[in-house]
Structures are given as C-alpha cells and as structure tokens.
Amino acid sequence: MDMPPFSLAGLRVLLADAGQRRSPVIRLELIRLRCQLVDVIDLVTDPDALGSVLVRQAPELLLIDCEQPTPELLEQLGQAQAQLPRPVLLVAEQMTPAQMRAALAAGVSALQLAGLPPQRLGALLQLALARFEHDQALQRELRLAQTQLAERKLVERARGILMREQGLDEEAAFQRLRQLAMDGGQTLAAVAARLIDADQLLRPR
Template structure:
C-alpha cells in the first residue's frame, strides 16, 4: 500500500525542514515543499498530494485563501497551522473548509492523527458529493421521464403505463438512456407547440 503524500507549505525553511522530519516520522511521504501561497497552489495542482499542510501566514497569497482555493477545487484536504491561534483565525479556517487546525509548535504525536483524519474526512466528502450528484442526476431523469409521459398521455391519449413502455421501447431500440429519450420527446413537443 502506498504511503500518503503531504505537501508542506511554510515560508520558513527551518520550519519546513522540521515538518518534513515529522511527516516522515509519522509514516507519510513528502510530495513537495512550497514557501509561498502562489507556489503552494501551483505545486498542489501539479503534484496532487493526499494532503496539504499549510501555514496561515504566507507571502503572495494567504494560507486561508490557498486553503479556500484547494478545497473549492477539491485538490486535497488542508490542515492549517499557525503561531497565533484564536477564535477569529479558527473561524476563517473553518470558512475556508480546512480539515484540521494545529497551533505551533507542531508535534509529531499531534500531526500523525490529524493527517489521517483529514485524509479520511476528505475522502468521505468526495464520496458524499459524488452520491449527491448521482442522486440529483437520477431525480432529473425521473422528472424528465414524468414530463415526457405527461406529453405522450396528453397528445396521444395513452395511459401512463403505455406512455412509459413507449419511452422504454425507444430507449432499447436506439440504445440510449431513458432520460435522453424523454428529453427528446420534450424537445419535440416544445418545437411543435
């Protein structure tokens, strides 16, 4: 099984070196290192690490904005760290969608579990989003089929069961999904109206 990879982002090379040592010590690989927000975004998009470990205070783009972008693009989960933890900073991190929050100095015994949890939670988030997309697509397909059945029932005077069977038969005959046939019926009805 492959070790999960971590992108380390801090403008201080000493902190990055310490984090590299800790990340490796708790069983992860280091995908890369960045010293600015802009570099962090570029590397994360290119390397696709399993997690980004990110300082809040960075040159070019703040850690909060980097986290917001990475989470919006679903590139990787973000664990953010700072030397100035407070409720305002925590609220900003939360609104950016980060998966974990640590205060400096970071300790390996804290780092390992939070990385594991963040990676697992991110995977759950992606799975749930995919399930929601699938459910929405199925609901839309049902809505289209219902509308197409109503059109066939009204324009051709057929019972609902027969209208559905006709849609199914066309689907099989043309090798297309039922919702595409339904959409074609709706479009044809709108054109002829």
Template structure:
C-alpha cells in the first residue's frame, strides 16, 4: 500500500485520535489529519481531499450512516469504520452507505494497517466491478440501438441485416464518426419522422 496516502481520521476522543495518528505514522503514513466531529466531515474532505477516511464510532446509528454516505463521497474514496457494537440492520446500512471496511469490536491499533489495506483493496475491487458493469450496460444499450437502426434500414430499403450494418458502417467511416453515433442518429431521425 502506498505510503503517500492522505488519511482523514474521525475520532471524538483527542487521546484516542492521537494514538491513531501515532499508529498511522508508525506504519509509514505522514499525511494524516484528525477531525473530532463527524458533522465536520464534508468540510474536512473538501479541505484535505483524503485518499481514505477512517472513522471510529462507539455507537453508530442509521442516521449517521446515511449522512456518511452523502457527505463522504464513498464512490470517490474508501471509508474504514470501526464500531464498538452493531446489529444486522446497522451493518447493512454501513454497506449500503459504501463503507469499504466495517470492523466491529472497536479500533485496535495493531489492526489499523491491515484494515486500511483491506478497505483500499475492497474499494478498488468494487470500483473495477462497477466500471465493468457500466461498460457492459453501455455495450448492451449500444447493441440495442444498432439492432434498431439495422431494423429501420431493413424495412425502409428492403435490405438484409448484413447490408444494413454495412451501410451504417460505411456511413460512419465516410463521416469520420463511430458506428454507434450513426446508428443513434438514424434511430433519432426515425423517431422524429414517425
């Protein structure tokens, strides 16, 4: 794990916050900022732009977890949360909020580094999976548009599917455009004329 990560620590107890910062620095991270109240999280994230957020909460509640997902931009950075106690609903709420690591039984200094490493790895995996899912959805939508454009040409010109695709492809090459852009323009024009 890179040593030049910027880490934001949210811990209400100043002594415990100092212990966490010391543990992070002992692990090789020097760009560490502390925040005493979760209510200031949004402002601190804008100010410090951390690579990861570490939150220590004794007793989380659903409102805090929902607020966390809104202000910490869990899609942009991993969030590791240490809690003293939880239940099934709170655990699910934390996962829904995008928390990358949710550790029950509190924060122990010897677990900080492996938990952060796990949070980052899980965050990167989830980001990769989301990217692949988005690409698959785009490809499926593009396929539908292309099939629809071919169908329009097949009906209007009385040509085969292969000839319809060739015509779309040739038009795209002649105009220096992507095949999907030509297909979308054809579908849009057909929708306007129908």
C-alpha cells in the first residue's frame, strides 16, 4: 500500500548556503511549494552559525547547499542532530564515498549530488522527510527492544532470588512475581528491580 506524500505546505525550512549562490532559486522554488523559508545561513562568512541558528529558528527541515561538506560542517550537524533530530537534505556538487558515509552518520536524511535542479526540490524534500520518519521509527523500535531485554533480565534475576530464598521452582517464582506486581499495581520489571535492590541491601558483604 502506497503511503500518501508528506505535505510541504507550511514546512519550516532553514537553508544553509556554503557559497553555491543558489539560495535565490531555492527560495523561489520553496515559495512555489508553499514552504516557509525561516532563514538563510551564509556558511562562508559565518561557518560556525549552524548550531545556534537551528536552536533559534527550530526549523522542521534543514537544507544544506555546498560544494563539498567539510568535516567541521558535519561535526556541527552531528552535534545538532544529537540534541534534536530533524530531516536534513544535503545538496553537494561532489562527494567521496567516505564523505557520504560521514554525512549519513551525522544525520543527513537525503543526498543530492551534482547540483539541484529546481524541479526536483519537492521530491527531494519528500525523500528527506520519508527517510527521517523511517529512521526515527527504527530508533524507537531499537529502544523498545533494548528496554524489553533489560526488563526480561531483571525479571530473570528476581525470579532467581525467589527460587534461592523461598525454595520455589521457576514457574512458582514467576507466579509470585506476577502476584506482587498485581497487588502493588506495578509492572513486573518494577517489582523485580525492587526485589533485586532489597536482596543486595540484605545480602552480607
């Protein structure tokens, strides 16, 4: 089933221009797409401005236009993305495979090489938004899986404590944990963590 395209109308876009002089063309195309250009950063005259402007303007998408992304630019981008991730479209005249990998690692959602045909901007913005949403969903799934794994380990440890201290078998120890969780209106993991803490406090050192 095809997903509907993202709405570009009203999309808050920040343009970081590293001397490619395409900002007037990009501005006109963003107007045609009904996006909102919140600001244009001149990375030539102010190469360290990216992080502070991102915080101040809080755009929904960052568009970087450059000859080649410098390590300093990608470092700034990576720091900003670590604090508050957002879709990033990077337009570059040329990039090495190593630069591409570094750009993706820094949080770039979509790449466009060898210039930016204005008629392609809408599709590229859609691609950046879609890729960002996909990556964020994967991150949420990973965090959920990590949390569930950690909770299972807590429950296993707590069950082992009950088996050792109360002479229960595995099933009886698990049912005891479930009953404690139900009685206290807590999750199994929360009850398990409390039991582990209590066991550590009472165990002779």
